[in-house]
Amino acid sequence: MKREFAVIGLGRFGGSICKELSEEGMEVLAIDTEEDKVNEYKNIASHAVIADATDEKVLKELGIRNIDHVIVAIGDNIQASILTTLMLKELGINKITVKAQNDYHEKVLKKIGADQVVHPERDMGRRIAHSIISNNILDHLELSDDHSIVEVKAGKKMIGQTLVDLDIRANYGCNVVAIKQEQNNEINVSPMATETIDSGDILIVIGADKDISRFEKYLV
Numbered sequence: 754m755k756r757e758f759a760v761i762g763l764g765r766f767g768g769s770i771c772k773e774l775s776e777e778g779m780e781v782l783a784i785d786t787e788e789d790k791v792n793e794y795k796n797i798a799s800h801a802v803i804a805d806a807t808d809e810k811v812l813k814e815l816g817i818r819n820i821d822h823v824i825v826a827i828g829d830n831i832q833a834s835i836l837t838t839l840m841l842k843e844l845g846i847n848k849i850t851v852k853a854q855n856d857y858h859e860k861v862l863k864k865i866g867a868d869q870v871v872h873p874e875r876d877m878g879r880r881i882a883h884s885i886i887s888n889n890i891l892d893h894l895e896l897s898d899d900h901s902i903v904e905v906k907a908g909k910k911m912i913g914q915t916l917v918d919l920d921i922r923a924n925y926g927c928n929v930v931a932i933k934q935e936q937n938n939e940i941n942v943s944p945m946a947t948e949t950i951d952s953g954d955i956l957i958v959i960g961a962d963k964d965i966s967r968f969e970k971y972l973v
C-alpha cells in the first residue's frame with residue numbers, strides 16, 4: 754500500500770528524504786518556495802509545487818489535510834519552520850517530523866506538538882566523532898541524551914572468549930544484543946552467553962553512554 758508523504762523544504766536534507774521516499778515507491782508531495790528547487794524534484798516526487806508553507810490558505814489548497822505524514826525540512830528560517838509546524842498541527846496532520854536547527858528550536862517544536870524532531874547535522878557529527886575516536890566503532894546511534902547503541906568490531910581482548918568469559922553486563926553494565934558473524938555472514942540476534950567471539954565479528958552493544966565508554970576503553 755502506498756503511503757502519502759509531503760516534504761516541505763527541498764534543501765539537502767528535505768531533498769534527500771524526498772528522493773529516498775520516492776525511490777521506495779511512496780507518494781510524495783514536494784513543496785518549496787524556490788522554483789529551481791521544485792523543478793529539480795518534478796521528475797522525482799509524485800507532485801512538486803512552488804508554495805510558501807507558512808501560508809495556511811496555500812496549505813489547505815494543496816490538500817495537505819489528506820496527507821498522512823509531513824516532513825518539515827525548512828532550513829535556517831526557524832520562524833517559518835515553527836509557524837508551518839503549528840499550522841500542520843492545527844490542520845490535524847497525523848504525523849509531523851521536523852528538522853531542528855538547535856536545542857531551543859527543538860523545545861518549541863515539541864511544545865507545539867511535533868511528533869518527531871530530528872537534528873541531522875548534530876547527530877551525524879556525533880556518530881562520525883565516535884568512529885574517529887576509535888577505529889573499531891563502526892556506528893553510534895543515540896537513543897536518548899545518555900543512552901546509545903554502538904556497533905563495534907571485536908577487539909583483540911575479546912577474540913576467542915565467550916560472552917560469559919567477558920561478562921560484559923556485570924563488568925561494564927552494557928548488553929550485547931546481537932553479533933554480526935563475519936565467518937558465515939549472519940547476524941546472531943540475542944546471542945547465548947556461551948557464544949564465542951571470533952576475529953572479524955561485530956558486536957551490537959546497548960547501554961548508558963558512560964558504561965559504553967568503559968567498555969570501549971577496556972575491551973575495544
Ligand code: ADP
Pocket residue numbers: 761762763764765766767784785786787790804805806807826827828829830833
Ligand atoms: P539544508 O540545510 O537541508 O540544505 P536549506 O536551508 O538549504 O536546508 O533548505 C531549506 C529549503 O526550505 C530551501 O530550499 C528553502 O527554499 C525552503 N523553504 C524555506 N522557507 C520555506 C517556506 N516557507 N515554504 C516552503 N519552503 C521553504
